[in-house]
Amino acid sequence: MVETIPSFGLGTFRVDAEKTANAVESALQLGYRHIDTAQFYNNEAAVGKGVRDSGIARDDIWVTKVWWDRLARDKLIASLKDSHAKLDIGTIDLALVHWPSPDGAVPIAETLAAMQEAQKLGLIRHYGVSNFTARLLEEALEAPGGREIVTNQIEVSPFLANRALVDATQRLGVKVTAYMPLGEGRAHNDPTIKAIAAKHGATPAQVTFAWLLSRGIVVLSASTNAQHQQSNWDAQKLKLDADDIAKIDTLDEGKRNANPSFAPKW
Numbered sequence: 106m107v108e109t110i111p112s113f114g115l116g117t118f119r120v121d122a123e124k125t126a127n128a129v130e131s132a133l134q135l136g137y138r139h140i141d142t143a144q145f146y147n148n149e150a151a152v153g154k155g156v157r158d159s160g161i162a163r164d165d166i167w168v169t170k171v172w173w174d175r176l177a178r179d180k181l182i183a184s185l186k187d188s189h190a191k192l193d194i195g196t197i198d199l200a201l202v203h204w205p206s207p208d209g210a211v212p213i214a215e216t217l218a219a220m221q222e223a224q225k226l227g228l229i230r231h232y233g234v235s236n237f238t239a240r241l242l243e244e245a246l247e248a249p250g251g252r253e254i255v256t257n258q259i260e261v262s263p264f265l266a267n268r269a270l271v272d273a274t275q276r277l278g279v280k281v282t283a284y285m286p287l288g289e290g291r292a293h294n295d296p297t298i299k300a301i302a303a304k305h306g307a308t309p310a311q312v313t314f315a316w317l318l319s320r321g322i323v324v325l326s327a328s329t330n331a332q333h334q335q336s337n338w339d340a341q342k343l344k345l346d347a348d349d350i351a352k353i354d355t356l357d358e359g360k361r362n363a364n365p366s367f368a369p370k371w
């Protein structure tokens with residue numbers, strides 16, 4: 106049984122259901138043990154199919170995120186039962202609050218109490234949050250059950266180093282998971298990252314993932330292409346030097362890609 110969140114995972118956002126099962130199966134066969142899905146992605150059933158078809162032992166870790174409009178107790182439990190049925194892989198390893206309840210409409214204490222109830226019902230093993238600011242995370246950690254939060258999944262890329270939030274999350278003892286790590290594809294063509302990649306005989310994506318891993322951040326990368334999946338996975342073997350890291354650190358522009366109308370005040 107994997108007890109802590111694996112540091113390199115496969116994302117499935119914007120991957121249509123038809124391609125998802127194959128992508129998940131191929132990633133698991135390459136060694137991935139962490140798959141990120143969400144109710145909002147409409148592909149939970151396909152993720153479950155990929156898991157079952159892979160033939161890999163179930164003792165791995167999964168995430169299914171709960172959308173921000175179902176955080177009240179009854180809605181949360183009902184939605185986790187629905188995810189549990191769609192995935193059809195037994196207990197979900199990790200459920201995340203996908204976005205904080207806008208304006209705190211549903212108190213985090215209510216959501217966390219429902220997460221604990223879902224644990225007792227055998228629907229989920231762990232829970233965490235996503236897109237929480239440092240203030241919201243502190244508030245969550247102080248609520249009953251808050252200390253069990255395993256991760257804050259947030260956007261981090263070379264162009265949004267998100268340093269204050271990453272530092273605060275890590276200082277609070279919560280793992281940071283990075284989404285949209287390539288800055289919506291921008292990393293592939295960035296001259297600084299390309300030069301570092303050339304120096305190491307690596308790809309710009311690998312350099313970007315290695316930079317995130319060097320900061321103790323869990324990486325989510327999405328790909329339906331088995332060659333990309335393999336090459337991304339191999340980023341875990343790439344060690345950047347202090348000079349490479351310092352150069353990537355200069356690329357931070359605070360450029361946020363995921364900022365919907367219901368996002369918290371960053």
Ligand SMILES: NC(=O)c1ccc[n+]([C@@H]2O[C@H](COP(=O)([O-])OP(=O)(O)OC[C@H]3O[C@@H](n4cnc5c(N)ncnc54)[C@H](OP(=O)(O)O)[C@@H]3O)[C@@H](O)[C@H]2O)c1
Nearest residue numbers: 116117118141284285286287310325326327328329330333
């Ligand atoms: N919590 C949240 O609010 C939130 C928000 C956004 C995303 N997420 C999660 O984070 C995951 C990662 O974010 P993302 O989907 O933006 O991922 P990403 O890995 O930054 O970008 C995915 C895209 O990059 C391409 N790609 C991946 N590796 C490549 C490579 N080596 N060479 C060339 N192209 C490559 C993929 O195309 P190919 O398929 O052709 O390889 C795909 O189009 C999501 O899938 C989702 O699970 C969470």
